[in-house]
């Protein structure tokens with residue numbers, strides 16, 4: 578009797594331990610728990626493609642307000658592109674009410690500051706060690722609040738991310754909260770009233786990781802001129818910010834291309850590291866140009882590396 582009970586106890590312990598441990602299921606969205614320090618309790622969902630390559634790249638795909646990992650998995654092209662190019666997708670999920678990201682607190686706006694940005698980077702570290710991922714090919718992309726977070730990640734962890742694309746966001750350090758509230762809404766930034774020079778925006782970025790002197794990610798910025806959620810002034814401010822960081826003259830772009838990447842869009846090249854892509858007719862319901870992302874990240878097309 579005693580033996581049986583002990584056996585049952587051990588069996589139960591074994592079953593619950595193995596159900597908690599992460600087991601890879603390629604070709605499906607899966608939650609990962611216990612990936613390391615997660616100060617703000619963000620959800621971590623991963624897509625490992627069936628066509629996983631060795632030493633894979635990682636794309637972090639960050640959802641919009643009211644979104645979720647599942648919604649962004651369903652409504653963005655990255656799982657399909659992951660099968661095509663063999664990279665892993667990380668879909669973080671906001672823990673905050675309204676499912677916006679914290680891009681307003683001092684913690685998230687600081688390298689290793691213990692906020693959302695820190696937790697997302699810990700998901701990257703877990704994935705790098707679990708899958709021997711290529712640390713020279715870690716990318717981030719996001720839409721709306723996810724684009725704001727993409728800018729924050731690029732500013733706080735320039736040592737982790739090599740390139741970024743952002744769809745309808747605001748500059749890093751624009752959605753600040755005076756009262757250090759997490760995931761606060763900032764109306765003056767949203768409505769395009771926060772205007773700085775490229776030099777001031779660049780200092781805002783550099784102050785998020787004091788002492789860092791290495792390169793910053795290559796940044797591609799999409800925005801629509803009819804956006805009434807995050808006003809189009811945020812497009813110009815974000816272009817200024819990264820032109821300032823890269824040392825480009827914002828007032829003298831290197832080139833512009835009309836109808837690129839699609840009819841109605843104009844691409845402005847500030848330098849090899851910064852491009853803005855703008856369409857005056859588009860509102861906050863902006864399309865994701867997945868194939869363009871793949872070019873920007875160096876998976877396809879003319880290699881920019």
Ligand SMILES: *[C@@H]1O[C@H](CO)[C@@H](O)[C@H](O)[C@H]1NC(C)=O
Nearest residue numbers: 750751752753754755763771
């Ligand atoms: C919004 O952000 C700006 C900085 O971009 C800051 O000056 C302002 O105080 C913030 N507003 C609130 C209500 O926190």
Ligand SMILES: *[C@@H]1O[C@H](CO)[C@@H](O)[C@H](O)[C@H]1NC(C)=O
Nearest residue numbers: 803805858859860861862863
């Ligand atoms: C945004 O633009 C799309 C496409 O033109 C349109 O269908 C939609 O109604 C617009 N949304 C708003 C809030 O104006």
